[in-house]
Amino acid sequence: MQIRFAIDLSAGEYVRQRAWENARLDNCPLHGKGGCGFASHGTYSRQTPQGTKIARWYCPDGHSTFSLLPDCLSSRLPGSLIEVETAINEVESAPSQEAAACGLRIDVGLTGVLRWVRRRLFLIRTTLNLLTELLPVLQDCRPSISSFKAVLGVEYVLPALRMSAGPYLYVLPPPVGFGPRPQRKKGKKPPFQHKTGTDPPLKRE
Ligand SMILES: [Zn+2]
Numbered sequence: 001m002q003i004r005f006a007i008d009l010s011a012g013e014y015v016r017q018r019a020w021e022n023a024r025l026d027n028c029p030l031h032g033k034g035g036c037g038f039a040s041h042g043t044y045s046r047q048t049p050q051g052t053k054i055a056r057w058y059c060p061d062g063h064s065t066f067s068l069l070p071d072c073l074s075s076r077l078p079g080s081l082i083e084v085e086t087a088i089n090e091v092e093s094a095p096s097q098e099a100a101a102c103g104l105r106i107d108v109g110l111t112g113v114l115r116w117v118r119r120r121l122f123l124i125r126t127t128l129n130l131l132t133e134l135l136p137v138l139q140d141c142r143p144s145i146s147s148f149k150a151v152l153g154v155e156y157v158l159p160a161l162r163m164s165a166g167p168y169l170y171v172l173p174p175p176v177g178f179g180p181r182p183q184r185k186k187g188k189k190p191p192f193q194h195k196t197g198t199d200p201p202l203k204r205e
Pocket of ligand 1: 029062
C-alpha cells in the first residue's frame, strides 16, 4: 500500500538529500492501537531518478507493506510527476501525438514513445475526468493540463493534485493517485486515439 510522504522537494532534491531517511510512519495504518508487530522494513530502490529509495514498513498481522511515496514521484510508474506532466503538455500543444513524440527525449523509438505517451495520457485524462466529477471547484474544467492549470493557478498541476486530493488519492489511478489502474472498456476505442490538438473549436450559433 502506498502512502503519501508529504514533502516539498523535487525528485532530484529528494535523491540528493536522501529524504527517505526522514520518512516516518509511527502507527500501523491497519491497527491504530498497535500490537501487530508493525515495524520498519528498510527501503526499496527505484530506477529513476537514479539513486531513488522509498522507505517502507511491514505489518506481520496484516501481511501488508506500506511505502511512503514523496509528492514529487509518480505512483506505479518510473520517474517524477513533473516528467509526466511535461510530456502531456507537449502532446496537448502539438498538432498530433506523433509530432509530440518526436520532441520527447525518450530513447525507445517512435512506436515505443507513442506507447509511453498514450499510456500516460489515458491515465491522466481518466484522473482529470474523475476530479471534475469529485470536486465541485473543478467541475467546469476540461480534462486537460492547461484547463486545470488555469483554474488551479499552479505551475505544475500533477504534484498539486497529489498534495490536495486527500482521501480521493485512493480512488484516483496512478501516477497521481494510489488507486487501481482503470480498465479500458472493451470494444471502445481508447480516448488517446483522438487527435489531441489545442482547444476544441468554438461552437457556432
Ligand atoms: Zn498492523
